[in-house]
Every structure is written in structure tokens, then in C-alpha cells.
Amino acid sequence: MAEIAAGAAQAETPDRTATGKEHFEVLDGLRGTAALLVVLFHIQGITVMWDGAKVVLHHAPLAVDFFFALSGFVLGYAYDDRWPRMPTGHFLALRLIRLHPLVVLGALLGLASYLLDPFATPAQAATPLRAVLTAFAMCLFALPTWSLPNRWTDTHPLNGPIWTLFQEYIGSLAYALLLRRLPNAALAAIAVLSGILLIVTATMFGSLDQGSYWETFWMAPVRLCFPFVTGLWLFRVRDRLPRLRLGWLPLSLAMLAITAFPTLAPIGGIKVNGLYEALCVVLLFPAILVAGRHSEPGRGMLWLCKASGRISYPIYITHFPFLYVWMNFVATGRASTGELLAIGTALVPFLLLVAWAAYAGWDVPIRRRLGAWLRAGRLAR
Structure with missing residues (x-):
């Protein structure tokens, strides 16, 4: 009973970073909300073979832009007060330890998915x-490579979502080398200019779901720049902003509403669907970020926010290799609509379990070991 009580108490105690700072539990929970929306979008979209009229969470790819905004905010919170006593190399090592163990696991799962898929197309088989192993080697470092058969024209063909980790590393480098040194006015100017570019390009394409494949690879840094810089700026000016308090559940419902909003047809030659998505990123996501920073999880919700935050990155990086197999199975036409619905629904708890296993059995132990080595190395010097 004492162990159960201790576990319950821990579940209702806010987590802290390695340097003793409290987590923003609602923001952690919202990261999990966004990741789950991406997973549901992929499962449901594959189940209906991406028939636009049947897709439910049309705008779920915007979760990527929300992730970038969170990254900018969290980097400012975690590291702004640690310069210049923290060497740049140490910061980059910390980012690698935080992000890269799951990149490696995602690459391994992607390799297994490509080579062992029982429903693989003839071209894939x-x-x-040599081509598969080359893609795997590049994926291990989160680097883009040429596409493979049956993987569209993705820049990371063994595990598509890793394209965002490549951008995360670019954002971390930009923060370490430049952005951390800039005054708030300069950050605001960059945010305004990049926000205008984001609106223009989104309206040009009619969607912000760009950057993950080679034809629009140049859009990846465009999608990174505004939310990342804005997240950092919002952290810097946090004490001058309104104290919005809505709680994790209302903010999660707001994100659900944003992603489930119907796609919009062009009006007068203007692709308003792209304009809608850009305005979500430019206006709504910063407001959600500010509200999440000031909000409490809600009665009895702290444990859910913590669990959601912990598996957000693991489920995002591990789910797609399994969905490649699901995609190929759906394409065989062997299952009825009811069977597809049942299997697709069962994939949700399965992928949650995979994510938790990845977090507890891979990510945490490896990060602890690497962190200990990094600290030992610094002490030895």
C-alpha cells in the first residue's frame, strides 16, 4: 500500500528538468495531444486510402508546426540562463542525447518495416x-536521402516523420550559434518576416503539409522558422503577455477543432485552405502556447499530462514504420470495411504500447547512460 501511495503521489507531483526547473505540464500534455492527432490522422487516412472526402483530421499535419513552436519555447526556458558558462559543444551534446536515441530506434524500425513487410509491393521487394542500407545509414543520422520504391518521394523514406527531427537539429544549431544572442526586437522582426513568408507559401500551395518530400523540401525550413523563433520570443517576453488560463483539456479540444475543421475550397482564385492553415500557425498556436504556459492541468489531470508528454515523442517517431505495413495491407483489398475499421481502431492502443515500451525500455535508459558519460567527461576535465 505504501508503494501504491508513493506512486500516486509521484503522479500528482510536477516533473522537473535535470537542472531542477519545473516542467510546463500543460505544454507537455499538449505535445502528447498533437502527437496523437498525427497518429490518428495517419491511421484513418491510410484506412480510407487518403480519399479527401473521407479524411477526418484534415489539418493534423499542423501538429508539426506546433512542435516547432514548443521547441523554441522550451529551449529558451531550459538554456537561456545557462549561457555563456555552457559551451556550445555541451549544448549540442545535450540535444543529441535528448533526441537521437529515438531517431536510431525509428531508423531500425523503418529498416525492419521495409525489409520484412509481408504485404510489400513488388517494386519494394x-x-x-544497397539502396535500402544507404537510406538506413542516412536515417540513423536523421539526414535526408533519395526516395525508395513504395515510399512516395519522402526525404526520409524509411521513417517519414524523421524529416522533422532534421529540422529540429537545424533549429538547435541556429539557437546555439545565433538566435540566443539576438535581442527580442530582432527575434520579433524575424518572426514577422518568416510569418509573412509562411502565409504566402501556404496560400500558394493551398496547404502547409509540405516539406516532407523532395518536391517541396525547401518548405521544411520555412515551416520551421516562424514557429521556432516565435516560441523562443514568446518565452523571452512571457511576463508581458496576458495570463490566459484554460487547462489542458480545453486546449486539447481547441487543437482537435483546428485539425478537424473542413478543408476549404478556393475563393476567387485564392487558396483559402492554405490561408486558414497559415493563420492557425501564426495566430492560434502562439495563443495556445501562451495559455498552456499559464494553465494548470485541471483536477486529476496532472498524471495524464505527464504520461501524454512522456510518450509524445516516442509515439511520433515509432508509429509510421508500422503504418507502412498497414498501408500495404489496406492496398491489397483483402479486408472488408468493417475489418479495416476494427484493425485500424486496434492500432491505436497497440501503437501507444509500442511508444511506452520505446520510452521506458529504450529512450530513458540510453539517455541516462549517455548523460552520465557526459557528466563524467566534464568532471574529468
Whole structure:
């Protein structure tokens, strides 16, 4: 009973960072909300073979832009007060320890998915092993590579979502080398200019779901710049902003509403669907970020926010290799609509379990070991 009580108490105690700072539990929970929306979008979209009229969470890819905004905010919170006594190399090592163990696991799962998929297309099955291993080697470092058969034209063909980790590393480098040194006015100017560019390009394409494949690879840094810089700026000016308090559940419902909003047809030659998505990123996501920073989880919700935050990155990085197999199975046409619905629904708890196993059995132990080595190395010097 004492162990159960201690576990319950821990579940209702806010987590802290390695340097003793409290987590923003609602923001952690919202990261989990966004990741789950992406997973549901992928499962449901594959189940209906991406028939636009049947897709439910049309705007779920915007979760990526929300992740970038959170990254900018959290980097400012975690590291702004640690310069210049923290060497740049140490910061980059910390970012690698935080992000890269799951990149490696995602690459391994992607390799297994490509080579062992029982429903692989003939072109996929006939792909030269050298090409697959080259893609795997690049994926291990989160680097883009040429596409493989049956993987569209993705820049990271063994595990598509890793394209965002490549951008995360670019954002971390930009923060370490430049952004941390800039005054708030300069950050605001960059945010305004990049926000205008984001609106223009989104309206040009009619969607912000760009940057993950080679034809629009140049859009990846465009999508990174505004939310990342804005997140950092919002942290810097946090004490001058309104104290919005809505709680994790209302903010999660707001994100659900944003992603489930119907796609919009062009009006007068203007692709208003892209304009809608850009305005969500430019206006609504910063407001959600500010509200999440000041909000409390809500009665009995702290444990859910903590769990949601902990598996947000693992589920995001591990789910797609399994969905490649699901995609190929759906394409065979062997299952009825009811069977597809049942299997697709069962994939949700399965992927949650995979994510938790990845977090508890891979990510945490490896990060602890690498963190200990990093600290030992610094002490030795």
C-alpha cells in the first residue's frame, strides 16, 4: 500500500528538468495531444486510402508546426540562463542525447518495416539491398536521402516523420550559434518576416503539409522558422503577455477543432485552405502556447499530462514504420470495411504500447547512460 501511495503521489507531483526547473505540464500534455492527432490522422487516412472526402483530421499535419513552436519555447526556458558558462559543444551534446536515441530506434524500425513487410509491393521487394542500407545509414543520422520504391518521394523514406527531427537539429544549431544572442526586437522582426513568408507559401500551395518530400523540401525550413523563433520570443517576453488560463483539456479540444475543421475550397482564385492553415500557425498556436504556459492541468489531470508528454515523442517517431505495413495491407483489398475499421481502431492502443515500451525500455535508459558519460567527461576535465 505504501508503494501504491508513493506512486500516486509521484503522479500528482510536477516533473522537473535535470537542472531542477519545473516542467510546463500543460505544454507537455499538449505535445502528447498533437502527437496523437498525427497518429490518428495517419491511421484513418491510410484506412480510407487518403480519399479527401473521407479524411477526418484534415489539418493534423499542423501538429508539426506546433512542435516547432514548443521547441523554441522550451529551449529558451531550459538554456537561456545557462549561457555563456555552457559551451556550445555541451549544448549540442545535450540535444543529441535528448533526441537521437529515438531517431536510431525509428531508423531500425523503418529498416525492419521495409525489409520484412509481408504485404510489400513488388517494386519494394525488388529494391536493391544497397539502396535500402544507404537510406538506413542516412536515417540513423536523421539526414535526408533519395526516395525508395513504395515510399512516395519522402526525404526520409524509411521513417517519414524523421524529416522533422532534421529540422529540429537545424533549429538547435541556429539557437546555439545565433538566435540566443539576438535581442527580442530582432527575434520579433524575424518572426514577422518568416510569418509573412509562411502565409504566402501556404496560400500558394493551398496547404502547409509540405516539406516532407523532395518536391517541396525547401518548405521544411520555412515551416520551421516562424514557429521556432516565435516560441523562443514568446518565452523571452512571457511576463508581458496576458495570463490566459484554460487547462489542458480545453486546449486539447481547441487543437482537435483546428485539425478537424473542413478543408476549404478556393475563393476567387485564392487558396483559402492554405490561408486558414497559415493563420492557425501564426495566430492560434502562439495563443495556445501562451495559455498552456499559464494553465494548470485541471483536477486529476496532472498524471495524464505527464504520461501524454512522456510518450509524445516516442509515439511520433515509432508509429509510421508500422503504418507502412498497414498501408500495404489496406492496398491489397483483402479486408472488408468493417475489418479495416476494427484493425485500424486496434492500432491505436497497440501503437501507444509500442511508444511506452520505446520510452521506458529504450529512450530513458540510453539517455541516462549517455548523460552520465557526459557528466563524467566534464568532471574529468
